[in-house]
Amino acid sequence: MSYGYSAATNILYVLDDKPAYDANGNWPEDVKPITDAEWTTYCAQGPEGKMRGADSYGLPCWVDIPPPSKAQAVQAAKIDKSQRLALATKKIAPLQDAQELGIASTDEQAQLLAWKRYRVLINRVDAEAAPDIEWPPVPEA
Structure with a gap:
């Protein structure tokens, strides 16, 4: 199975599901392919004090959880x-x-x-x- 990540939505996607998203107009334009290892890493709960975010290349990474407003x-x-x-x-x-x-x-x-x-x-x-x-x-x- 192939996977992707959208920095705009901060969501991981199964690339095989693209037709269904497209049919509903929900497929983000910035989805980039990611490895199985990246999928496994960023599908899980982040380390203490971290959450999933995007790096400067639009790929998933762990970022600091911002303090509450x-x-x-x-x-x-x-x-x-x-x-x-x-x-x-x-x-x-x-x-x-x-x-x-x-x-x-x-x-x-x-x-x-x-x-x-x-x-x-x-x-x-x-x-x-x-x-x-x-x-x-x-x-x-």
Whole structure:
């Protein structure tokens, strides 16, 4: 089987499939043939911190993954904050129950206080400060 790569689309193609792409007007003009070894290499997940891209000859190579945009970093921080708050709430619920029932052990009371403090600190985190956020440490279980 023969393979190709388009720098414009950053996609690997099976050259035998060209007629089907052409029939739908989807075959990029810049597809260049690549070797079986290149196909195998660039079909796979890239090394840590790398993604598939094109070199100056329009052939596949590994390039650095660009850092997230400010908007992406803020969105990720909002998700992270929400997950941290959910974890804290999940941990607090049974400890709070034990406290309210008057059956909380000394250890449970300490855990309850630690998780409530953590939840308050997480709630105070401004996601708009991403990516420069120092998350409070998660209480020890």
